[in-house]
Amino acid sequence: MLELSDVTKRYGERLALDHVSFTVGDGRLTGFVGGNGAGKTTTMRIVLGVLSSDGGTVAIDGAPLTSVDRRRFGYMPEERGLYPKMKVLEQTVYLARLHGWSAEAARRNALDLLERLGLGERLDDTIESLSLGNQQRAQIAAALVHRPELLVLDEPFSGLDPMAVETVQAVLADAAASGTPVLFSSHQLDIVERLCDDLVIIAGGRIVASGTRDSLRAQHATDRWELLANGDAGWLRQQPGIRVVEFDGGWAVFEAESDAAREAVLAEAVARGGLTSFARERTSLAQIFKEVVR
């Protein structure tokens, strides 16, 4: 488990990180969400040790991080980059060997991973000759080839086509399933929402919300209900104690004054027939994000 406690970073007068604390559990896919300049990249760089903090601690399994621990991390920086003139396989093997793998094992890891990422045909192409999407895949291979014990990925999905997004999602989910803590940032809230177990939301250098996705959803749940039926749901407006928020044909979102009023709606819908769905409205990550950042 990775644990940040009161991590602080200053750039001159500006406080970039203000007592940042959160955890990334073993086998948990943790989404790191925040606006531009909120402090995501700074936090990740501090975890990886490429930047030093001005205060606070970063610990792994209870012990403060050392450079030895960090060598076992996998990192995909926001600023993408590999050696443009090196070949895909050669470069991936090189990075694995820098992490201490033997030439033979590094090659095996690299071949296996590149194959899974769909770069099996491009092993001997130079990085600069790859399409942008394939360069991204190679970048992900660079972060994973040494079988890291913790993964930190800064915007791993930006610039990927839908196919590649699927592949990368699967690779990350695999890593988490094998017990690796995974921390990744993304602007694509829908992906984060679909993929993550846990969420950390940062704004202006402060953690404004963190926890499991489901607990955050529960915390920010509204008392709104969603109804979907065949045929027109216009009758809803006549129900006592109900305020219709949104309405479109057979679909409506409403607020109920009381449980009794809501149950009356359900009974009425069942009586009218054709009811296909009746549930509390799901709070989207986008809504939670807007709410906590405000």
Place this chain on the structure above:
Amino acid sequence: MSTQDTGTRTPSGAAARPGTPRFIDSVSLIAGREVSMRLRSKAFLISTGILMLAVLASVVLGSLFGGQSEAAKVAVVGGAASVVDGNDALEAVPVDDQAAGEQLLRDGEVDAIIVPAASDPLGVVVVGLDETPSNVMQALAVYPTVELLEPAAVDPGLAYLVAFGFGIVFFMSAITFGSTISQSVVEEKQTRVVEILLSTVSARALLTGKVVGNSVLAFGQILAIAVLALLGLMLTGQRVLLGGVGPSVIWFVVFFAVGFVMLAALFAASSALVSRAEDVGSVTTPVTMLVMIPYILIIFFNDNPTVLAIMSYVPFSSPVGMPMRVFLGTAEWWEPILSLLILVATTAAAVLVGERMYRNSLLKTGPRVKLGDALRG
């Protein structure tokens, strides 16, 4: 959570997780990459090829133009043979009379005819074809004996040659491999790969690997040039003056090895200040100056003991200055050692400062990093 199983997560027989790589392992991997990528670069291979050809050409041309001259053939008539006897520079071709000699001269068989002449104070007359046969005249010339009160220990022409040799080798290698290091540093910054590297190895290992890799290349190139030059000299039958040059060459190699590391660290550190290959020139100019000054000084002042004495102790010029003084025999036995200690200390300081600048600047992309910020961090 959408867990899609993509099958083979761990290949059968995967090796156990390796331990932390040692510093030396990281350095040799990084150095190895530097060398192999450089050897793959067409620009590097072509420029090395041209350099090799130039060295070979200068050796061969040197033998054609400067080489030992053969004895000039002269036709001698009658008693004139006594003038040519015992003169190594002339080969006598006895002829019966001047007419026979003129025939040989017109055919190009001989360079001149030497004819006895009672009226001439020297007793002979030299007959040429269309111009004064200067090689024959030189061979016949008589000079008074010269005595020098303070003879130079070393032939000044040879001294100049040795000075030029040390100067040019130092200058060329430092500039060539200094700029290679600069490019390599900026390439990593420009392509941002440096952030991944720094999350894997320390800045010190990265810098050391670069310096070691490029030093290996520099020494390899110098060695190749030396071997080629010696081979060329042997094959063209020129005598090599290695005897007198030997000790100074050994000192040169030792000083060069240390001095190159110092310059390499400075090149790397100053290049780390910028983020684009186009800007390298502006930040490495001061280091380039430090390399050029000893080169210019040694060429102009290789006969000035005071300038040489100073040069032989200043760290940037001592790799050229001290071997020169060893060659000239003006250095006491302890002087190269003292100078080397100064150079080693300066190199250590340059490496420490360079590493600091390098580490502090690597992740700062965008505008040029201010020197003060790079030193402070």
